[in-house]
Amino acid sequence: MIPTSFDYVRAGSVREALGLLALGDGTKVIAGGHSLLPMMRFRLVQAPKLVDISRLEELRGVQEYKKGLRIGATTTYAELARHPLVRERCPVIAEVAADIADIQVRNRGTIGGSLAHADPASDMPAVMMALDAEFQLRSKKGGRRTARAREFFKGAFVTDMTEEELFTDILVPGMGRNAAVYVSFDSAASGYALAGVCASIGRKRATISDISVAVTGVAEVVFLAGALERMKDTKCDAAVLAAAAKEAVAGLEIAGDVHAPSSYRRHIAEVAIIRAVERAYQRAGA
Amino acid sequence: MATLFGSGIKRREDPRLITGQATYVDDVKLPGLAYAVFARSPYAHAKITRIDVSAARQAPGVIAVYTGADVKDRLVPVPCAWNVPNCDLKIPAHPLLAYDKVRYAGDAVAMVIAETRAQARDAVDLVDVDYEPLRATADPEQATQPGAARLHEEIPDNIGFTWVVSGGDAAAAFQHAEVAVSQRIVQQRLLPTAMEPRAAVAQYNRGSGQLTLWATSQNPHIHRFLCSVMLKLPEHRIRVIAPEVGGGFGSKIPAYPDEALVSFAAMELGIPVKWTEDRSENYKVTIHGRDHIEYVEMCGTRDGKITGIRTRVYAGLGAYASTAAPGIPTILHGLVYSGSYMIPNIHGTIYGVYTNGTPVDAYRGAGRPEAAYLIERLVDIFARKIGMDPIEVRRRNFIPKDKFPYTVATGLIYDSGNYEAALDKALGILDLKAFRAEQAKARKDGRYLGMGLVSYIEICGLGPSQVAGAVGFGGGLYDSAIVRVYPTGVVKVYIGASPHGQGEETTFAQIVASEFGYPVENVEIIHGDTDNTPQGWGTYGSRTTAVCGSAVKVAALRVKEKAKLLAAHLLEANEADLEWKDDAFRVKGSPDKAKGMAELALMANVAWNMPPGMEPGLEATAFFDPTNFVYPFGTHICTVEVDEQTGQVKILRYIAVDDCGPPINPMIVDGQIHGGVIQGIGEGLQEIAVYDEEAQLVTGTMMDYAVPKASQMPHIEVAHTITPSPVNPLGVKGCGEAGTIASAACLVNAVCDALAPLGITHIDKPLTPARVWAAIQKAKGATP
Numbered sequence A: 001m002i003p004t005s006f007d008y009v010r011a012g013s014v015r016e017a018l019g020l021l022a023l024g025d026g027t028k029v030i031a032g033g034h035s036l037l038p039m040m041r042f043r044l045v046q047a048p049k050l051v052d053i054s055r056l057e058e059l060r061g062v063q064e065y066k067k068g069l070r071i072g073a074t075t076t077y078a079e080l081a082r083h084p085l086v087r088e089r090c091p092v093i094a095e096v097a098a099d100i101a102d103i104q105v106r107n108r109g110t111i112g113g114s115l116a117h118a119d120p121a122s123d124m125p126a127v128m129m130a131l132d133a134e135f136q137l138r139s140k141k142g143g144r145r146t147a148r149a150r151e152f153f154k155g156a157f158v159t160d161m162t163e164e165e166l167f168t169d170i171l172v173p174g175m176g177r178n179a180a181v182y183v184s185f186d187s188a189a190s191g192y193a194l195a196g197v198c199a200s201i202g203r204k205r206a207t208i209s210d211i212s213v214a215v216t217g218v219a220e221v222v223f224l225a226g227a228l229e230r231m232k233d234t235k236c237d238a239a240v241l242a243a244a245a246k247e248a249v250a251g252l253e254i255a256g257d258v259h260a261p262s263s264y265r266r267h268i269a270e271v272a273i274i275r276a277v278e279r280a281y282q283r284a285g286a
Numbered sequence B: 001m002a003t004l005f006g007s008g009i010k011r012r013e014d015p016r017l018i019t020g021q022a023t024y025v026d027d028v029k030l031p032g033l034a035y036a037v038f039a040r041s042p043y044a045h046a047k048i049t050r051i052d053v054s055a056a057r058q059a060p061g062v063i064a065v066y067t068g069a070d071v072k073d074r075l076v077p078v079p080c081a082w083n084v085p086n087c088d089l090k091i092p093a094h095p096l097l098a099y100d101k102v103r104y105a106g107d108a109v110a111m112v113i114a115e116t117r118a119q120a121r122d123a124v125d126l127v128d129v130d131y132e133p134l135r136a137t138a139d140p141e142q143a144t145q146p147g148a149a150r151l152h153e154e155i156p157d158n159i160g161f162t163w164v165v166s167g168g169d170a171a172a173a174f175q176h177a178e179v180a181v182s183q184r185i186v187q188q189r190l191l192p193t194a195m196e197p198r199a200a201v202a203q204y205n206r207g208s209g210q211l212t213l214w215a216t217s218q219n220p221h222i223h224r225f226l227c228s229v230m231l232k233l234p235e236h237r238i239r240v241i242a243p244e245v246g247g248g249f250g251s252k253i254p255a256y257p258d259e260a261l262v263s264f265a266a267m268e269l270g271i272p273v274k275w276t277e278d279r280s281e282n283y284k285v286t287i288h289g290r291d292h293i294e295y296v297e298m299c300g301t302r303d304g305k306i307t308g309i310r311t312r313v314y315a316g317l318g319a320y321a322s323t324a325a326p327g328i329p330t331i332l333h334g335l336v337y338s339g340s341y342m343i344p345n346i347h348g349t350i351y352g353v354y355t356n357g358t359p360v361d362a363y364r365g366a367g368r369p370e371a372a373y374l375i376e377r378l379v380d381i382f383a384r385k386i387g388m389d390p391i392e393v394r395r396r397n398f399i400p401k402d403k404f405p406y407t408v409a410t411g412l413i414y415d416s417g418n419y420e421a422a423l424d425k426a427l428g429i430l431d432l433k434a435f436r437a438e439q440a441k442a443r444k445d446g447r448y449l450g451m452g453l454v455s456y457i458e459i460c461g462l463g464p465s466q467v468a469g470a471v472g473f474g475g476g477l478y479d480s481a482i483v484r485v486y487p488t489g490v491v492k493v494y495i496g497a498s499p500h501g502q503g504e505e506t507t508f509a510q511i512v513a514s515e516f517g518y519p520v521e522n523v524e525i526i527h528g529d530t531d532n533t534p535q536g537w538g539t540y541g542s543r544t545t546a547v548c549g550s551a552v553k554v555a556a557l558r559v560k561e562k563a564k565l566l567a568a569h570l571l572e573a574n575e576a577d578l579e580w581k582d583d584a585f586r587v588k589g590s591p592d593k594a595k596g597m598a599e600l601a602l603m604a605n606v607a608w609n610m611p612p613g614m615e616p617g618l619e620a621t622a623f624f625d626p627t628n629f630v631y632p633f634g635t636h637i638c639t640v641e642v643d644e645q646t647g648q649v650k651i652l653r654y655i656a657v658d659d660c661g662p663p664i665n666p667m668i669v670d671g672q673i674h675g676g677v678i679q680g681i682g683e684g685l686q687e688i689a690v691y692d693e694e695a696q697l698v699t700g701t702m703m704d705y706a707v708p709k710a711s712q713m714p715h716i717e718v719a720h721t722i723t724p725s726p727v728n729p730l731g732v733k734g735c736g737e738a739g740t741i742a743s744a745a746c747l748v749n750a751v752c753d754a755l756a757p758l759g760i761t762h763i764d765k766p767l768t769p770a771r772v773w774a775a776i777q778k779a780k781g782a783t784p
């Protein structure tokens, strides 16, 4: 488990980091290192140089952003899990962060790292999709731009980002009347989701006025389950929900692996959708 | 201090282990140390047509590169040390580095030595090997079928042995039985996953001709012997040191090529060489456990009497016969088919099968969990068939407590037992009535609750050496201790066994300190260095306390005997007039005339005033060879709820009642039970080593192999009954493997009980949600 040899630079500023990335020499960003280093140790990634951004204060922390949140890319899971503003304005993020991996990973792993890495079984991408968050990216040549979470994830470990870009912030809109819940069934080995579902639901009395459901772990890439739109204007009717959940995963190509065959994954995704929607519905009514 | 024996004092080894003060093999740093990394086959089965190491030799920092061709005539292949008789055992050569053919993914083809570990690792990528891939299989049943890939030319059907156990007349019993049940059972491959992977540091002194090998070993004396064979170096030129060892679970018993090769390199190059396994390598090349495919049957009467058991077992050996491999599915498995029961007719046929998997050897419980699992599963299936409560079936077949020592149909003589008492105690803790009521109510609500129960026995405390010889074990099974008392009275005890986490530095000190009337601090236990410990056979098979602990006790008593003679002399009393009271030898009737051990130690060590003919010094050596194995037992109960929709199994309660004789340190015993139970629950719920069609290990990292985590495990309620063993002076039995032996079966019994309304009688472990869900779908007539 020894990586190929590489150079290491600790960036003193975002500008310096952007400058190094702009050289286009295969330099990679390292934040918490909890996804990157295992891949380097397996020699699946052989980066000639790493630029460490984990100590850049500019990229870290949580602030108010309109009625929602601005989250710096290098904010760790541990920080998110206990942050009062996150717990108040968008508790699902704190809940998911608190449940990822173990304490060591949560102390080091960053939300920006997870989103940039785009593992198709990781949890946060589904949350960001359901909440319709936006990601701020920056590069030396291209300056700043904003990407919508719902258009960011392109495939397994593939995003809309270029090699030269740095992921700087996440903008989470205010929840308004919505409440969100994340339900996942995890691999006993890795803790990653076999199926993970984030449902964000708004209610007018008993009627669903807004619904977004994102699914991770099941398919090649995290996706928004459009079939659940059908729940709108219903009172979370069980039969409609079951049918919509089935439809949401019906056409998907689902690969089986040692953790679960594809039939089970498909089934468990349905169950996760149903449970997440039911709980979000309850929470929105509380 | 009369209560020290039996008190749950804190483990004395822990402060150094949890504060980073412990020295593991990888912590050994020597001047000029070089590092070894192995180039390993990516194929499970292939011919080697060419190896070119010239580029690797040129790489930065590289000192040497060795291939199979370089070592095959200079080193002896890895020996297998358990030559089980009467089973046509075939042991193919296991070259230290493969040269003509590789037989599993991970088989080493070259060793690179470099100045740093990173340089060695980089150079491994430059070892250029041409392989001609061959068909491969890791399935022990498939490997015996006509047309299967053949691993070793001389073994056309891949069958390494066919071992038969037979007692009574099973054929007749089944022929005339009122009821018979049968089941195909897969006992999956497991990865032992000791927290510390294997490692070795070898240093050779060309001046003295002495080799020192620091190794992750459960049995340094065995490793000394086996290294002496492989290296063709006399035993007294080899010193094996097992410093701190971070768990083994059986995986650090065997001899492997790696340690010998590192020693070879150190001797060739005249510099010390270190090799440290990483986790992926550990999963690939360190032995695996279990790997049985079994066809098992039980027969009996409608009123619940079990009359016979019959098995046909395909036991995977992997690519080569590891050190103890042939003995595991035979002696340690087939011989205990009677379990806790009087089963008059037993027949088992066990095929040891070579496959393209990593070699399989002893893993916690080694053969006995597989036996307990199949017996206890069968009892439940049989009970279901005759419509009787499985608890009642167990009661009707238990060996009654007044029948010990009891000879079972396979010929073993169980030392002592009281199985019903353990069962009753466990049921009392559970409150069976309340649980059954809750279960009935839950079923009405469409919820699936279940209870599993296992009344296991175990054979351990390995064992009498004469038996070891008779069953082909290539060594003795006694153990040894030197108790040495220093002039100031403090004591060092040198033992032949080699604890690596079990806590004997505490329990053995308790034995000696209790005997000498000392606080435990006055006694230190030394182990793990062949240059200062007496010949012993190591720590495995739950033997260390029963066998080596007994040697400690005998040696302590010998010291005390001498001390008493000296006391009589110094007190000018008759030996017969002395008694041991309040931590000293006292003259009966005048208790003030007394000598404690510390004072006697000083007098013995200065030898100013010895009785005529008595030698100076105060120490004794004992070699203890037990007259029989010990047979711990107990009842475990597990209650579960199964989520019908997801197949998830939630453990509600886990109750373990074990009987390992009188506990020397109850806290340590409970810790052993906890660890064992968790390992068995891991086996029952989530652990499985999976190979694909090309015999590639798919679960090669912890991302895919589900080692149990604390957050996944239930609270374990532990209790004991105490039935001393008559075969050793401490009366103790083993407790290291008991938890594992009972718990996998217990869990599967519980889930099958929960799903009984659906007609489910068996699901192969591990009971992952996906498997349980599939079984539920199948039972409901749906295609999963």
Ligand SMILES: Cc1cc2nc3c(=O)[nH]c(=O)nc-3n(C[C@H](O)[C@H](O)[C@H](O)COP(=O)(O)OP(=O)(O)OC[C@H]3O[C@@H](n4cnc5c(N)ncnc54)[C@H](O)[C@@H]3O)c2cc1C
Pocket: A028, A029, A030, A031, A032, A033, A034, A035, A036, A037, A053, A073, A074, A099, A100, A101, A102, A105, A108, A109, A110, A111, A112, A113, A114, A116, A117, A121, A122, A123, A124, A165, A166, A167, A168, A190, A191, A192, A193
């Ligand atoms: C034992 C373990 C268990 C885990 N379990 C889970 C789990 O249950 N669920 C889950 O979702 N995840 C899990 N993870 C993954 C974890 O969430 C990620 O490792 C972590 O969040 C990634 O963040 P990081 O800061 O460590 O990223 P790094 O490893 O530093 O980087 C990951 C990738 O993102 C890039 N990158 C990082 N930051 C930026 C940035 N600001 N701009 C541009 N590119 C960037 C890097 O170049 C690299 O390619 C687990 C990880 C481990 C080690």
